Amino acid sequence: GAGVSQTPSNKVTEKGKYVELRCDPISGHTALYWYRQSLGQGPEFLIYFQGTGAADDSGLPNDRFFAVRPEGSVSTLKIQRTERGDSAVYLCASGRDSRNEQFFGPGTRLTVL
């Protein structure tokens, strides 16, 4: 079956702009996670959805970051007023539930100029 997909694969934007990153999880997976990964670091947790609701958003760095999953499937990570420090690879992962293994998408490389 299809894996986790993410679009776009690359996004270059200017400081101060708004961006949306999309994640399409594996069909039937109720748990969805967003991470951010910088060079030489492990994935940094941002937010976790169980179904439609954000079960844990404690990893969002500030109120410029927001994510939704309105129908319990596709999720969108939204970043307002982007800053150069937001540049990273944004990874999405999905799992059958919160306890089990996660499967990662290919990531979106965000570059803020």
Added chain:
Amino acid sequence: QKEVEQNSGPLSVPEGAIASLNCTYSDRGSQSFFWYRQYSGKSPELIMFIYSNGDKEDGRFTAQLNKASQYVSLLIRDSQPSDSATYLCAVNTGQFYFGTGTSLTVIP
């Protein structure tokens, strides 16, 4: 103290040898443990998961969990050059925490 700690390496082993990767975690309530492999420029790929104390084997890979000592390890037998990658340890405490990864190079 970080939730998950790994030696960043790099770890180099000759082809055919056993590679041993280690990870320690801080939360005794951690429930499940995962090893991911990440090739440069790619996303993490699940190798193994383990929930119970002891060993779990899958092909050339063995995961070992010791909850009393709060460590989890990954052994790779008969290492191949294609195993060269960064290996990430992840721990589920109710939230997933990843280590910074150990870089492994298998020398032909």
